[in-house]
Amino acid sequence: MAGLIDINSYPIKELLPLLLQDKTTKKNIIWATDAYTNLGPGYGDKNIISPELLGGAFVLQPRISKTLEEQQERTRKKAEVMTPVWLCNKMNNYADEQWFGRKDVFNHENDDNTWTVTEDNIAFGDKSWKSYIDSKRLEITCGEAPYLVSRYDTTTGELIVPPIKRIGMLDRKLRVVNENTDTKENWIKWAERAVQSCYGYEYQGDNLLIARINCVLTYCDYYDERFGEDPDMKLLKRIANIVTWNIWQMDGLKDTVPLGKPHEAYHQMSLFDMFEEPEPEDVALPCKIKNWRSKEMIIYKDLKKGM
Numbered sequence: 252m253a254g255l256i257d258i259n260s261y262p263i264k265e266l267l268p269l270l271l272q273d274k275t276t277k278k279n280i281i282w283a284t285d286a287y288t289n290l291g292p293g294y295g296d297k298n299i300i301s302p303e304l305l306g307g308a309f310v311l312q313p314r315i316s317k318t319l320e321e322q323q324e325r326t327r328k329k330a331e332v333m334t335p336v337w338l339c340n341k342m343n344n345y346a347d348e349q350w351f352g353r354k355d356v357f358n359h360e361n362d363d364n365t366w367t368v369t370e371d372n373i374a375f376g377d378k379s380w381k382s383y384i385d386s387k388r389l390e391i392t393c394g395e396a397p398y399l400v401s402r403y404d405t406t407t408g409e410l411i412v413p414p415i416k417r418i419g420m421l422d423r424k425l426r427v428v429n430e431n432t433d434t435k436e437n438w439i440k441w442a443e444r445a446v447q448s449c450y451g452y453e454y455q456g457d458n459l460l461i462a463r464i465n466c467v468l469t470y471c472d473y474y475d476e477r478f479g480e481d482p483d484m485k486l487l488k489r490i491a492n493i494v495t496w497n498i499w500q501m502d503g504l505k506d507t508v509p510l511g512k513p514h515e516a517y518h519q520m521s522l523f524d525m526f527e528e529p530e531p532e533d534v535a536l537p538c539k540i541k542n543w544r545s546k547e548m549i550i551y552k553d554l555k556k557g558m
Contacts, residue, residue, distance in 0.1 A: 255403055255410075256311050256461055262471070263464055265484060266491045267302050270463045273500055275508055275539045280500045282456045283509040297510050300456050313395055313461055315408040333405045337364035339398050340418035347423070350386065351378070357423055368416055372430045380431045384445050385544075388420040392503055393451035396462035399498075400469040414472050421449045421466065425473040438477060439486065446470060446493050447543035452501040452551075454509055459500050466494045496541045506552035507535040 258267060271279045279299040287294040293304050305311060314333045340360065347356045356373060358366040375383070390398040395405065400419040403410050411417050415426060424445035432438040446466070453459040470490050474482045482490070502509045511534050538551045 255313050255315075255408060256464055258305055258311050258464070262481070262484065262487050263467070266467060266487060267305070269488060269491045269495060270460060270467070271300055271302065272495050273508070274496050274541075275499070275536055280456045280459055281509065283500065284455045284457065286457070300460070311457060311460065313403075313405070313408070315403075315405060333394065334397055335364075335406045336397060336401055336404045336411070336418065337366070339401065340366055343398060343418055343420055343423070346388075346420075350383065351375075357426070358418065366418070370415075373427055380427050381441070383427055384424050384441055385448055388449050390420070390449075390451035393453045393462050393498065394458045396451050396453075396465050396498065399449050399451055399462070400465045402465050402469055402472070414469075414476055417469075419469070421445060421469060422473075424448065425469070429473060429477055435478065442470065442473065443490065443493070444543075446490055447497070450497045450540065452499050452503060452538070454500070454502060456500060459498065463491075463494050463498050466498060467491055493543070499538055499540060501538045501551065505535060506555075507537050511535055 258264060263270070273280045279301060281299050282294060282296050285296050287309065288296075290308055293301070294309075298304075337360075340358065344354070344357070344360065348354050356369065358368050360366050373380075388399070390396060393399065396419075397405050398419060399421050401411055401417040401422055414422065425442060428438060428441045428445055432441055449466075451462060453462055467487070467490060471482060471487070474480075500508060539548050540551050541548055
């Protein structure tokens with residue numbers, strides 16, 4: 252399980268300031284959990300997460316790497332659970348069955364909760380592969396985003412390789428891009444659109460950061476599989492910016508940023524602070540997302556009107 256999430260490795264270390272951004276507050280995401288308060292100032296649930304806080308005694312771990320006691324505590328306090336990869340596959344297969352109008356498009360489910368991959372190129376019939384890439388997908392309360400990307404088995408911590416064996420929604424789209432583009436320029440264009448079409452939101456900041464990292468590393472895996480090299484940093488920053496917009500921090504019951512106005516990572520009080528008028532604490536900012544086709548920013552809760 253070592254090395255599943257390494258914030259000091261390339262390219263995550265270089266992308267970390269971008270991956271910590273909150274596009275709604277124009278600050279960084281917050282912890283939104285009290286799991287790290289024992290580490291000292293800056294680790295409270297309303298504190299923003301800065302790169303400086305992600306070193307030393309802090310280690311960013313996926314759920315499978317946490318102790319059983321830690322897992323149970325997060326389940327008790329935040330109803331956090333980890334969906335096994337076979338169940339993610341079953342549900343994603345059902346969604347694709349509705350889109351394609353047939354079963355077993357990307358794989359066939361076996362009785363022992365494994366699956367057999369469809370080795371031939373995915374057939375679209377009278378439908379367009381480009382329409383499949385652009386079809387929007389949302390993972391609610393996404394945690395580490397196992398429905399979107401399946402870099403590793405969430406119950407064992409084992410990497411799923413090669414990528415064709417993966418079952419996430421973005422994995423499927425990137426496989427289709429691999430099979431239907433013949434130039435690097437076209438691959439980059441449609442892989443970017445695949446990332447743009449996948450959304451997810453999560454409450455807890457550490458989970459959210461892991462989800463964003465998983466999406467970026469998934470893109471890198473498919474790029475490397477196709478071209479035998481890493482994407483350049485300019486391209487990765489573009490992808491990371493999309494991921495930061497699309498995988499956002501939100502209280503799913505209120506459609507707002509969790510816990511009101513975020514605190515700074517750590518602020519040393521001064522004499523002058525005592526005489527300043529305090530700012531309101533419970534400002535519930537409605538979360539914004541982006542429509543990449545129209546280039547418009549949208550209030551998420553507005554999308555639910557009339558549903």
